[in-house]
Amino acid sequence: DADVTQTPRNRITKTGKRIMLECSQTKGHDRMYWYRQDPGLGLQLIYYSFDVKDINKGEISDGYSVSRQAQAKFSLSLESAIPNQTALYFCATSDGTKAFFGQGTRLTVV
Amino acid sequence: QKEVEQNSGPLSVPEGAIASLNCTYSDRGSQSFFWYRQYSGKSPELIMFIYSNGDKEDGRFTAQLNKASQYVSLLIRDSQPSDSATYLCAVTGGATNKLIFGTGTLLAVQP
Numbered sequence: 001d002a003d004v005t006q007t008p009r010n011r012i013t014k015t016g017k018r019i020m021l022e023c024s025q026t027k028g029h030d031r032m033y034w035y036r037q038d039p040g041l042g043l044q045l046i047y048y049s050f051d052v053k054d055i056n057k058g059e060i061s062d063g064y065s066v067s068r069q070a071q072a073k074f075s076l077s078l079e080s081a082i083p084n085q086t087a088l089y090f091c092a093t094s095d096g097t098k099a100f101f102g103q104g105t106r107l108t109v110v
Numbered sequence: 111q112k113e114v115e116q117n118s119g120p121l122s123v124p125e126g127a128i129a130s131l132n133c134t135y136s137d138r139g140s141q142s143f144f145w146y147r148q149y150s151g152k153s154p155e156l157i158m159f160i161y162s163n164g165d166k167e168d169g170r171f172t173a174q175l176n177k178a179s180q181y182v183s184l185l186i187r188d189s190q191p192s193d194s195a196t197y198l199c200a201v202t203g204g205a206t207n208k209l210i211f212g213t214g215t216l217l218a219v220q221p
Binding site for chain 1: 116118142144151152153154155156159198200202206207208209210211212213214
């Protein structure tokens with residue numbers, strides 16, 4: 001089983017819909033991250049969390065929210081999806097040194 | 111100014127040559143530096159990390175760090191076509207300790 005699991009792997013949704021991307025990890029790490037990847041733009045940080053009670057905005061948090069339900073779970077929500085949120089989304093965990101990534105969620109907003 | 115900057119490439123090298131990838135960062139408080147490799151449509155994979163000034167070697171890979179110049183590089187010796195991928199530089203530490211990535215450099219190794 002993967003150490004960092006993202007669900008769903010692929011999703012097509014309509015403009016204005018609420019959607020949640022989920023991430024769970026078995027690494028026992030405190031730090032979790034959500035990134036968005038667009039062609040040519042690398043990984044842009046959306047939100048990060050260093051423990052269950054610590055949530056921080058990243059570079060591009062507008063239009064997104066997160067929930068850290070437990071040490072092992074970190075969810076990303078798009079309250080009202082728009083087409084320019086079409087991208088590849090990655091969750092990552094870290095022990096403060098190396099980061100480990102999930103398989104990614106390809107989200108398309110039509 | 112972006113916090114972590116890389117030349118987007120593509121960087122094209124012949125098979126067997128040395129590929130040199132560069133990265134600069136803006137936060138002088140940064141403490142840890144990473145190189146990730148990402149194949150198209152796949153997750154980033156950690157290939158090197160370095161914390162101290164100088165060189166760190168692992169097989170065909172060498173990471174170089176110069177904190178005074180705020181510069182990190184990755185050298186890939188004896189480049190192979192399978193090394194063709196996007197290489198992402200990442201930095202953590204500083205005031206917030208968040209993990210920030212550059213835009214990546216696309217490397218193409220020509221057979």
